[in-house]
Amino acid sequence: MDTLGYLAHGFAVAFTPTNLLWCLLGTTLGTAIGVLPGLGPALTIALLLPITYQVAPEASFILFAGIYYGAMYGGSTTSILLNTPGESATIVTALEGNRMARSGRGGAALATSAIGSFVAGTLGTLGVAFLAPIVVKFALAFGPAEYFSLMVLAFITVSAVLGSSSVRGLTSLFAGFVIGMIGVDLQTGQPRFTFGMGELLDGVDVIVVAVGLFAVGETLYMASRRYAGRDEIVPLKGSLYMTAAEWARSWKPWLRGAAIGFPIGAMPAGGAEIPTFLSYAIEKKLSKHKEEFGTVGAIEGVAGPEAANNASAAGVLVPMLTLGLPTSATAAIMLSAFQSYGINPGPLLLTTQANLVWGLIASLFIANVILVILNLPLIGLWVRLLKIPAPQLYAGILVFATVGTYGISQSPIDLVILYLLGAAGFLMRRFDFPTAPVIIGMILGPLAETQFRRAMTIANGDWTVFYRHPLSLTLLTLAFIGLAGPHIWAYVERRRLRGPEHVPGDA
């Protein structure tokens, strides 16, 4: 049987009434947990593992896949409306999405993220069905040296969110590095910056930091400005959904986001955050509306990253289904569900469990359709949230952020950290330090460090590995062009305008 035959067979498995019902249940549950900060798909699926003792394998995997995709849709809602990211993959969405929501385009931001998720999720699932064997070969070629170079490339994103002052932006970035270093160092097993507190040994969750800096900090800032009459929230301006111009500005970022997200998601250490960073940086570079970034909110900055995170969610399934490699927490738990059925996930999974795997892939297509149908009508309801008067709305955000943070690990220490960071976020806003670089530093810093040290261990201290490996060299070159390119270009332009006879130093 060829791929199309398998896929048709998969749809036959997925289209039974019970399996459709599981898919609907999964997507609904997934959307709900995506909305709640702190409750992610990995934890939810882990809690639902006992049902594997009760239902058929196909049904439980369809349920789990629905939860997984649903969480990617739901996570963006609170990012956009409340500046409170529900998942680490939707932190970037908050940057432009929340600006849009404040200037009356919240509906459009939600719509572009739902439709972009649908487009990218469908493209990604097509990728899983047809390209998996090729993509996985490419992904395995990535070793620690290549990952380090990819992180260097991702650091360019920082330049897109630095704000008006590079010194302030870089200060934020380095603060992020420090927060990221907290906890047991994976390479040596030694605790760093934990001050003898057991609760800090596993580090600080990035969601706690994002919610603290964005949501709590913002709330405190608003409270201090209550009577200054600034920063009014406009609930809705113009049409609820996207205008023709917004469609025109969205479709290219969707496709670019999908193209970035899928391969990086398929890499064993790629993850969902890096593609959102890269997509944001690229959209800002390419946008014709740069003035909207960071002010009224640019729709490209929502469309690209949202597409990227959904495509990367599909990418994660590639190594899981072709090699039995779990590359994210959610995939690892889904693999342990395979084991409770006595199925050993591995390179033979596609042939020995064709029914299950293709049923799962088919149900991903169905989940995408259900999710977009489920989410579009909800937008009208969500946008009404913004009509709540500011004091009540911000009080609600604070409650929501607190409950969500407690949900991550039921640890009171996390709440202390949340409010300390909230106070820091308030001061940063007050003194005009951008908060986004903190998050980027926190995610990328430790990843880059780990991969660098791994590369050094394997190469026995020989740092030429970074340019001896062709892939690594390519990535570093791209990073160099991204950083130095605009400056060189500007220099050349200036020289041309002033004329060739101009000599520096001439009066």
Place this chain on the structure above:
Amino acid sequence: MLNRRRFLTTTAAAGAAGFAALHLTLAFAQDAPQIQIFVPAAPGGGWDQTARAIDQVLRSEKLISGSQITNVGGAGGTVGLPQFVNQWKGKGNSLMVAGMVMVGAIIANKAANNLTEVTPIARLTGEFEALVVPAASPFKTANDFVAALKEDPTKVPVAGGSAGGSDHILFGLIAKTVGVPAADLSYVPFAGGGEALSALLGNQVAAGISGYGEFSEQVKAGALRLLAISSDKRQEGIDAPTLKEAGIDVELFNWRGVFAPPGVSDDDKAAMIKLVETMAKSEAWATECKNRNWTQILLTGDDYAKFVAEDTARIGTILKDLGLA
């Protein structure tokens, strides 16, 4: 009735997830005892799976009427342990799942509490480790690997789990046995089995050490070559020698077991040992273990206490050699 029970299980689970509650209470008939299981790790990992398998078998064998599982994750169990020692003291119907990873974490993190403070009930399962190389590797046997290691350990990067974990400990033990200084080893820790596996499949490292279950399917598919396993004897259906047979006198099980809190009465302790022993000898438990590649290594009461003490000493020495304690 059974269908309704299934329905209740499902709804209870869905409800629990929906409300972010980690407590899964399932109350059935009142004729058998209720127990509480404390898991010092997040849902989904090895200890959590052990707890849920125990819970499942105890209920299907009608040995208990209901149970509650509490997860307090973090730092190899050293975040949960103080809670179990202090807040669960004297609760005779409770069990904590723990294992070799916690022994290592207590030493490496210099934790305030240790396993001598809790009441040993039973060692239940173990996962033996495997030494593997990529299919294209020049190492055909464990001896080839050892020879290369003796020649220049820095040229043999080995992938495995986190620093100081069971994989790292086994690598240290192998090196010590064949006379290579542990401090010279080139060990590349990865956060999860998946990442280490992909480094092996991508030929990024010379060899890998992890639980056999992590590698078994890749070995069957011919993508990895199994050089040796760390069990006490040859395993049925696995075509590889033990480390001992290959001339490396090391045996290691990443064991998991259960403990009761401190301060439980002798009667409670005896009853709990009996309960767990009955469970561990049931057909349903054997099936669970087989599905999950767990080897049954039952050891109860005082023998278990003695084993934990010995293993703590052995792990302490090797972590010191590796520079982690």
